[in-house]
Amino acid sequence: MLTWMKKLLASGAVALAIGATGVMATTAAFAQEAKPAVAAAAAAVAAAPALVPNKADTAWMMVCTALVLLMTLPGLALFYGGLTRSKNILSICMQCFMVFSLITVLWAIYGYSFAFTEGGAFIGGLDRLFLGGMTPDSVAATFSKGVVIPEYVFMAFQAVFATITCCLIIGSFAERAKFSAILVFMIIWFTFSYLPIAHMVWFWPGPDDIKDAASLEAITARAGWLWQKGVLDFAGGTVVHINAAIAGLVGSYVIGKRVGYGKEAMKPHNLVYVMSGAALLWFGWFGFNAGSALEANGSAALAFVNTYLATAAAVLGWSVAEWVLKGKPSMLGAASGCVAGLVAITPAAGFVGPMGALIIGVIAGVACLWGVTGLKKILGSDDSLDVFGVHGVGGITGALLTGVFADPALGGTGIWDYVANAAAADYSIASQLWIQAQGVLTTLIWSGVVSFIAFKLIDMVIGLRVKEDEEREGLDISSHGEAAYES
């Protein structure tokens, strides 16, 4: 995150020269003398003595990081595990646990560097390989000028996002995929889909050096491809949910349906787990969305409230629609509506007003109910735990509606103008919708293609499925040698 400063200073960029103070001039000279790796940290410390992390921001972001961990372990594991048959719950828990740990390690080795350092418009650079050059004094930019957080915290916060995204995918091919194949797929997909998409949508050098139109342009030009286009994705509607959902859907096609699908009953074995998991996701999602403000400020408060409200609206939306259309409001429906609302508000959390959030929630609840019923029939694949129906449909709904309800006329925050230091006066729903759609389409195509190639490759080399008799016996015993319940 600091390489932008280093390069700015080293090249004597115009942007800095405009507001240059004596301190900054000294720093530029210092940075030019220093070796590049040292320059980043040195520049950060020396360039702006004011840029010391606020302790409240730091504490808040560490809590948020731990909250997001809770979403996967045990939240998602319980939510998914309860949806499977009793012979497969441990395989789901184990997949979540291992994928979480695997991606965490990869994130530290190369993931963070490729996603969040400056490189090209599509992928970052190598500056933070093995977290090299990062010290307790390293800082990362936020969305406010002059406000930073420790880079270690920023790195860890982004790590738990990468991990949960990968864990979301396993729901699509639950109850039949080979464990080793899942791990190999995750390495490939994380590297070639998660990292580029995260870089494209989220990487930018930070607002601190934006002083005028020219410096804004210079800073923006070094950001990720979709950031440059102006895609609004507060906490990961595209990067996390659409990205994971399309990967899962492709996986469910390539891997094929479960043995007995459509003939045997494959009903959830424990809806209390499903409810508990959904509730933990809701709780942890406060860290996910409000934490994405990167500060403990008003933007975080707005995201917090929206995460609260939209989810409640989605629970009502799904349950009432199910009650009217199917005859009974089910606990599974309420839990699914909860997740649908959380997914949909994710990209919008810090951009829309509370009433916008309520509307997004209701629409997402009903849309995702269609996603797991009508759309599922059309798609015709065995997406076991409805990853695409909930995360894909909810993610797309949220990403597009962000473009609508971010409009200040509809209670949104609009788009922040870092030159004027105020919300931009003009906002066009139509043009923002088109920008949002580009973000959605880019993610669908990119992740879809990467996933298809990855699954096909793995199928040829080690195979994607367990043997049929192993699948009938259940993955808990056949893949992991243990059973969740005494029989």
Place this chain on the structure above:
Amino acid sequence: MKLITAIIKPFKLDEVREALSEVGVSGITVTEVKGFGRQKGHTELYRGAEYVVDFLPKVKIEAAVEDGILERAIEAIEKSARTGKIGDGKIFVSPVEHVIRIRTGETGASAL
């Protein structure tokens, strides 16, 4: 001596046990079972998937009784297990050749 095997609705178990005690049946064996009959099953809906549940939970009671109280025992089960709705269950009666109490080795009526 006869063996009474009754399939009843699970929530009627306590009433049936009390009724049998009153007519002098000294012990019963209870098993949780599933069955399929005229009552048929029901459908369950999970997200889009609809499952027909054919087998419904029932309770199976087994009691060995002396011929002298057989009729009263059957009557007790009938009365206590009846709701009048479909699915109340059935009573089967079959002959018993021999009974032995394991602890004492007693046989016949005194083993009951």
